[in-house]
Amino acid sequence: MSPTIKVLLAEDQSMVREALAALLGLEDDIEVVAQVARGDEVLQAAREHDIDVALLDIEMPGATGIEAAALLHKELPAVKLVVLTTFGRPGYLRSAMESGADAFLVKDAPAAQLAQAVRKVLAGERVIDPTLAAAALAEGANPLTDREREVLRAAEDGSTNAELAAALHLSQGTVRNYLSTAIQKLTARNRAEAVRIAREKGWL
Amino acid sequence: MSPTIKVLLAEDQSMVREALAALLGLEDDIEVVAQVARGDEVLQAAREHDIDVALLDIEMPGATGIEAAALLHKELPAVKLVVLTTFGRPGYLRSAMESGADAFLVKDAPAAQLAQAVRKVLAGERVIDPTLAAAALAEGANPLTDREREVLRAAEDGSTNAELAAALHLSQGTVRNYLSTAIQKLTARNRAEAVRIAREKGWL
DNA sequence: ACTGCCGGATGACAGATGTCATACGACGGC
DNA sequence: GCCGTCGTATGACATCTGTCATCCGGCAGT
The missing domain is CATH 3.40.50.2300 (Response regulator)
Structure with missing residues (x-):
C-alpha cells in the first residue's frame, strides 16, 4: 500500500x-x-x-x-x-x-x-x-464594489450613518450613497436586508 | 465493568x-x-x-x-x-x-x-x-415581553414597519412602540442593533 | 378597590435613512 | 482622446424610524 x-x-x-x-x-x-x-x-x-x-x-x-x-x-x-x-x-x-x-x-x-x-x-x-x-x-458574480462591501460590512452591527462616516473617513452623504446603491443592487428594502442578502450569498 | x-x-x-x-x-x-x-x-x-x-x-x-x-x-x-x-x-x-x-x-x-x-x-x-x-x-433574565420578542424576531430580516404590522396583525404605531421599548431595554441604537444584542444573549 | 403591567392603539415630532441629480478627478479600455 | 466606472462629495426631498405622551381594557397581586 x-x-x-x-x-x-x-x-x-x-x-x-x-x-x-x-x-x-x-x-x-x-x-x-x-x-x-x-x-x-x-x-x-x-x-x-x-x-x-x-x-x-x-x-x-x-x-x-x-x-x-x-x-x-x-x-x-x-x-x-x-x-x-x-x-x-x-x-x-x-x-x-x-x-x-x-x-x-x-x-x-x-x-x-x-x-x-x-x-x-x-x-x-x-x-x-x-x-x-x-x-x-446561476447567481453570477458579486455586483458590489470594494467600497460598497466595506460599508455594508461596517453597517452590519447597526451603526448609524454618522458612525460609519467617522469609522471609514467618509462624509455621511457618501456613506448613504454607497448604502443606497448596494441596496438597489441587491434589490433590498433597506440596509438591514441588504446585509442579510449579501451574507447569504457569501458576498461580504 | x-x-x-x-x-x-x-x-x-x-x-x-x-x-x-x-x-x-x-x-x-x-x-x-x-x-x-x-x-x-x-x-x-x-x-x-x-x-x-x-x-x-x-x-x-x-x-x-x-x-x-x-x-x-x-x-x-x-x-x-x-x-x-x-x-x-x-x-x-x-x-x-x-x-x-x-x-x-x-x-x-x-x-x-x-x-x-x-x-x-x-x-x-x-x-x-x-x-x-x-x-x-450576571446578565439577569430576559427583559423582553413575548410581544417584543415576537416583533424583534420578525424584524430580523429587514422588514419595514408596515410589513411587520401586516404580518403580526398590529397597527404600525404599535409595532414601533414595541421596537422602541425593546431598543431601550437592550440599550441599542436601533432595531438592527437590538436584534444583534438579543441574539447574542440568546433572548430571541 | 387599588396598583401595576401587558397588549394594543393614536398623534405629534425630531432625527435618521433612502433616493436622485449632479459634480469632479482618477484610471482603464478602446 | 473618449467613454465608462469607481470613489468621493453636496444638496434637496420624501419617507421611515424612534421617542414620547396619552389613552383603553384586561388581568394579577395586595
Whole structure:
C-alpha cells in the first residue's frame, strides 16, 4: 500500500475539530498530522509538517479558511486544499475555487464524503457539490464594489450613518450613497436586508 | 465493568454528527445507539431505543435541542440530557437548565469533555462551564415581553414597519412602540442593533 | 378597590435613512 | 482622446424610524 496521506486540519471549534480527526483516524490510509484552531496559524503549521492535504474550515478567527487557502496555494502549491463549511453559500464556493481550492464540502454532507474527498483531491480530482456549483454559476458574480462591501460590512452591527462616516473617513452623504446603491443592487428594502442578502450569498 | 452507556445523538450537520459519533465510539464504555438530524425526531428515537443519555445540539431544524430536552425530560425523566451548542450564549444556558438539561457544553470545549460529561451526568452530576454560568447569572433574565420578542424576531430580516404590522396583525404605531421599548431595554441604537444584542444573549 | 403591567392603539415630532441629480478627478479600455 | 466606472462629495426631498405622551381594557397581586 502507498504511504498514508498526511492531513492538516484547521477548524476553530475544538470539539468538532477533534471529532473530525477521530473520524479521519478511522481510515487506514489517512493520518491527521497537525491541527490548528485559527486561520492565521495554517501556513506555519503547513510549513512545519510536510502535509499532503489541508482541510480548512471557512469560519475561523484570525483568517478565513479561504484566505488561508490562497496563502497555502501560493507558498506550497503541492498541497491539496479541501475547504469545509457550515454554510453552502455560492459566493463562498466561488471564492474558494478562485483561491485554489481542490474540493468544497458542506458540513451537512455525509461524513463518508470527507475521506473520499481527501483521496480524490490527492488523485488530482476536484470535488464540488453539483447543486452548489449550479447555484454559484446561476447567481453570477458579486455586483458590489470594494467600497460598497466595506460599508455594508461596517453597517452590519447597526451603526448609524454618522458612525460609519467617522469609522471609514467618509462624509455621511457618501456613506448613504454607497448604502443606497448596494441596496438597489441587491434589490433590498433597506440596509438591514441588504446585509442579510449579501451574507447569504457569501458576498461580504 | 458496568454495561455500556447508550447514547442518542441529535445534530443536524451529518458530518459533525458522524464525527462526534466516531469520537464517542473510541470510548469503550459508550455506545451511540441512535442518531437523528432534526429536533422533532428526538422524542420518537428516544422511545424506540432505551437510551441512557441524549446528546442534543441546540441549532436544529424542526425543533431546537432545548425544546427537545423539555419534551424528553417530561416523557422520559430517567434519560440524562447533555445540551451541546456552537454558541455560548448565556440565555441558552439558562433555558437549557430550565428545560431539565443535566449538562451544557459548547463545541469549542476540548473533545475530551464530551465523554466526560456523558459519564458525569449518568453519575448524577451536573456539568456546566463555570464562566458561562457566571455570565448567565450576571446578565439577569430576559427583559423582553413575548410581544417584543415576537416583533424583534420578525424584524430580523429587514422588514419595514408596515410589513411587520401586516404580518403580526398590529397597527404600525404599535409595532414601533414595541421596537422602541425593546431598543431601550437592550440599550441599542436601533432595531438592527437590538436584534444583534438579543441574539447574542440568546433572548430571541 | 387599588396598583401595576401587558397588549394594543393614536398623534405629534425630531432625527435618521433612502433616493436622485449632479459634480469632479482618477484610471482603464478602446 | 473618449467613454465608462469607481470613489468621493453636496444638496434637496420624501419617507421611515424612534421617542414620547396619552389613552383603553384586561388581568394579577395586595
